[in-house]
Amino acid sequence: MIALNLRNNSLSYDGNMVVDDVSFSARTGEFLMILGPNGAGKSSLLKLIAGIEASQSGQIDILGKPKTKYTSRELAKVVAFVAQQAPLDFPFSVAETILMGRSPHLGILGIEGKKDFELTEEAMVFTGVDHLADRRLDQLSGGERQRVMISRAICQEPEIILLDEPTTALDPAHQIKIMDLMERLRREKKTTIIMVSHDLNLAAMYSDRLLLLKNGRVVVIGSPKEVFTPEFIVKSYECDLLIDKNPLGNVPRVMPIPEKFKKDKS
């Protein structure tokens, strides 16, 4: 089944095209990662899908229904968005933050019921932050905080989760922890996961398909093997990359080639 389908979407700020005629679709339960150099329009594309920005042209279908037919609350019940960083100047507790994920599901008075507390507890256990429930967000490490924000998205019970570079600024152990979490989420709950990332190797190891963007346009969409070729990935990033096979499995591995190693060769 198709969870998400975009046709000819464009978005521009002050005459600058940031998303230019983008079309693609994602299956239910697919792990799709969006790659591309800085300024390629990855975050903007994610915001279009999340309803944070409205595309100037084109159509987005979510679960087979045009996005324009959803109210913002209805959309929030099926699509969750995890921002790159959560502001910390108003330090809510971990549990309070995650409970907010229930807000699109609450009634007019906005008072949470037993089910909402249970789902919050469940989401905390799922991401392994249940022992931090009473801690304030500003007392956590970056990795813990990111898991809290993911818990909130899970608590929203969406069909599709959108993540904007959730592993940037985390150490390798925490990066893997977040990625494993998303993998488990898609396996156990059949959630469709769309993630923007700068980490090419994590993308190759975890994603089913990769969407490569440059200057707001789709360069290619396909499996990691199809995308990680000199023609696509090297050209897009305008950087010499060494591509070989990852010893961990049947996926490509990419390494940027620093200047000094180029000199050694010659």
Next chain:
Amino acid sequence: MSNKSDRLSITPITHRLPTICSVLSLLFILSVLTALAIGPSSINLGDIFSLIGGSGPTDPTTSTILLKIRLPRVILAAVVGATLSLGGMVFQALLRNPLAEPYILGISGGSAVGAISGILLGISFFPGVTLLSFLGSMLTLGAVLVLSGGHSSTRKDSLLLGGVMMNAFCGAFIMFLISISQGSKVQQIIYWLMGDLSMSSSSDLYLLLLCLPCFVVILVLARPLNIILTGRDAAISMGVNVRLISTILLVTTSMMVSLVVCQSGLIGFVGLLIPHLFRMFLGADHRLLGPSCILGGGSFLVLCDLLARTLPEHGEMPVGIITALIGAPLFIFLLWRARR
């Protein structure tokens, strides 16, 4: 421990809110009773209770003092304190600035220019000075909102800068007005600028009723406000209309603050101290902070006003002096304690 929610690590708001409200209501009632009892002629609690009970004190003078002088004054202080605290809470949250005061969007400057013009023209305090003051703050608020109506991501900063600039511009104008005024009027102006609850008379208290719907709007919007505070984009993706809710909150808050300022003058510090105090103890949940600021802010100003009218041997001093004298050291102490 049979109840499942007992095992959960979250205390539901339906448990915390009633507890906090009862404690603060008790504090509020005690403050009001104290303020009613103490004054140039002290009244014992028995008289106050029999007045509440409907039978009325035996002495008509006592009854007059209570009903015509002290009660209106206590009501004014309570509403002003509650409004300023709630207003400070909203502005600190929306502008993400811990230093935001309820007057920040140009209200202090605009209302002061209006009020001082009224005082200089020699018109009566009500409706003249009050009306001019309200008009002044609405004009500056309008100007700040129009000036900042640009791109939404920069709006927060331009609101803040617009407000600060508007207040600074009005500040110069205020100084000019003071420089051309003479004698007794200068003292009246200075009292207004320091915040003074003695100018308003009991007949125009009904204006304060307009604050109540504003309280309700803010309390109802506390939950979406919480979500906005965890990030604008995240809030939109959770179905919150960030722009609409922020605008409603800004306008409602500024309106209610203008309503009290035109009767009380510029009482400083309440809008800073009370919201920060409760944030330290209760956390960031505005569904708890809202009612706490109303009850706590009301109690605080009732007590400060009691000091303002009883401490000097003759007459009264502006209550703004008391709020700053008590507020600033208390705030510093709390900051110091929180750091340890």
